Amino acid sequence: MSVSNCAQLWLQRFCQANHEVELGVLHCADSARRPVIWPANAPMDDEFHSLAARALSTQRMALQPHGDSDMLMALPCGASTSWALVLRLNSRDRQHLSVCSKRFKLAEPWLQYAIEVDEAEGADPDLVLRLLNEHSLEEACLTLVNQLSFELDCSQAALGLSDGRRVKVQALSHSASFDPRTQVNETLRRAMDEALLRRRDAWLISGEPSADLPYLADVGQHTGASALASCLLWQGREPVAVLVLQWTGAVDAEVVKTQLNQCQERLRPVGRLLSLRASAERAKSRETITLRTSSARKRALRMAAIAALVLAIALIPVPYRISGDALLQGEEKNLVVATDQGYLEQVLVGPGDAVKQGQLLAQMQERELRLERRQLLAELQQLQQRYNNALASSERAQAAVIAAEVDQAEAKLALLEQQLLRAQIRAPIGGVVVSDDIRQSVGKPLERGEVLFEISSTRAYRVIAYIDERHINRLSKGQSGSLVLSSLPDRQIPLSVERITPVSEVREGRNVFRVECALPGPVDRLLPGMTGTAKVRVGRASIGWILFGDGIDWLRVNLW
The missing domain is CATH 2.40.30.170 (Efflux pump adaptor protein, beta barrel domain)
Incomplete structure (x- = not known):
């Protein structure tokens, strides 16, 4: 197994999270230590070593152009280590370099932890890698208690995390979820607080005196455990987590204590891992709350601004107009009607045609009127001849009678002349024909007063x-x-x-x-x-x- 499992995992995740990174190298000042490279087995020239040495000597970021457009960046991994991170980026943009540097500052504690795990004696890198690969703190804690329960043959393993004031039960072996408000889990939490206050591990066999471990004894009474142990997980000199282990049935105390001592050596890096993950999740939670609060505040301000704008616009006075459908009509409109009974003989205009005053619009039949006119003319001629003969023969009485008949015939002729004139239907005004089309009604009998045309003036x-x-x-x-x-x-x-x-x-x-x-x-x-x-x-x-x-x-x- 390589001595750089955790560092290799850290380097892989960091480089994959930064898309500008083409090659990443963890370089150690100790030439006996092999560098950690991503991608694995990628070629690396001497520029990487010299730039890493410069960053370690100055404890500051070092930059060096590489090739036509690439940039080498070296970042020291803390003053307490002899490691430096060297990256080859496919961009020389200052913004990209700044973002990459800031991301390294955030991930640097994890790199230092990975290096410590790889260099520590007695540590279990496989267990650390399993915990690192879990997606959340809860999943990592559950994996840890399940692993310990299996290795130590416990009936139950419980893990609690400390926030500096009190302990919160985080995971129970073989339980994906649990209710911390139950009496058993509340007693378990108090036992963890008790171990945190004592700042040392404890071991308790059922039936033995337990005056200095009252809450741990209460846990045994509630669960029926024959043996219990509380173990602290440390980060430096401060306890950050508490393990409470329970066994049922016959237990060989010496064998179990030996197993616990061996297990604690393997768990030495786990305390810091849990602390780092808890800090990261708290920071993420605070950031989420800040973002939500900021987003809610911005949304509220935006809605208030929109409401104020809408209200202001709604109160602005503007010209008010009332609308409706409209129809255009001529100011003067005349109806053209049939003046006498008869038959329609000819129509000369239709809808939309422009006409002038006096223009012929239609013609009624005149044949009978003209025949009657010829008869009257012939009769009038005969009467004129008879009148002349009576005057010649000095028949004055007869001449007076014939003169009256002549006057009557002339009156009838004048009436026929008027009827012939009225048979020609003419426009009374100039304008546009706006009535329906009657050209299909030729030959139709007409009554006196029947409407034929409607003419609207265009003046x-x-x-x-x-x-x-x-x-x-x-x-x-x-x-x-x-x-x-x-x-x-x-x-x-x-x-x-x-x-x-x-x-x-x-x-x-x-x-x-x-x-x-x-x-x-x-x-x-x-x-x-x-x-x-x-x-x-x-x-x-x-x-x-x-x-x-x-x-x-x-x-x-x-x-x-």
Whole structure:
């Protein structure tokens, strides 16, 4: 077995934890001691030895460039040892060197311990390595008591750790978990305190006087042990742990004492190991608590800052606008109707067509009217001839009767002329056709007054906004706002409220009021029927009220 088992394990773990390390060497000033190398059997040149010697002589860190980009770092392992750690790092960055040096300072006590174990006579490196390989202090303590229970043939081995004031029961052999509050374990803890105060080992056989070991005797009474022993584990001159061993049945006291003495020689390095692990776990626990406290404090400060920011933003007054769906309409709208009964013969325009005032829109059938007109013209011609004949023959009475018939025929002809004119349906105003398409209704019989076209003027427009009833009380005549149309999303058209109708209607399941708004002047590219969103400025309000005002109003309406 090599004399550097523990040091080899320490070097391996340290180098693997520092990713910049390519090669690690533990060098001893005593040339008779072989260096410890990681990775094992890696080549090493004389630069490592000379740099280690320099670090040991000065007791300070020594640096030396190596190759193109590597760096050699030598660190003395304490003034009380003749060992130095030499590392080859793949980086010359100062930050990496500083981090590696700080990590070595933290791990240096473990290296000194590993060197002491390897150099100690009578120590059991295998046991130390087993304890070092455990992941936690509890697992290491449990491994120790199980090993002692097996080697000494104990019925139970218990281990307690001292924090300087009292002992805490840490492990019981063959028990992964236990309750320290039970009477047996509390008595066991007092027996460990008793051994710590006495500062020496003790041996007790059942039935023998035990006036100076009352708590150890109580343990025997509770467990029925025939023999008990309490052994101290030391770090330097201070006891750091207590072992309480129990046997049942017949026991050869001399044989057991001999085994205990041999075992204590092997356990001499264990006390410091347990102390180091306990200190490391306490430091880790304190660091965890500090990190959690710091994290909780930072989280609380962050949440408070966010809450303050949200509150400040919520109280900032901003322009408050009430929005609603909007519809663009011509300010003037005319309906074109059929003036007489008849049949639709021709339709010349459709929805969206621009028309001028007087433009022909549709034509009704004229055939019967024109036939009747020809008949009247022929009849009127005959009457004129008869009238002339009566005048020529001096038949004045007959001429007067015929003159009346002529007047009647001329009146009928004038009426037919008017009907022929009305058969041509013309636009009363200029604008855009906004009614449905009737071009499929050619030949349809029409009644007098039936609507054929709806024409909206394009000279001026008005906006119809549909405002929710929850907000209508905030609107008043004269308020200004803006209109954005779906077909012109890049333009904001100014508007002003002209009239709020007192009658509501239902749109998309909501009760809304119709608000008429005026545009300030002519705006190009507008067409009747365009839709969008209108927003009316009603003053200023806080952001919080704008976001949650509707919910507050709902609660007021429903929870009263």
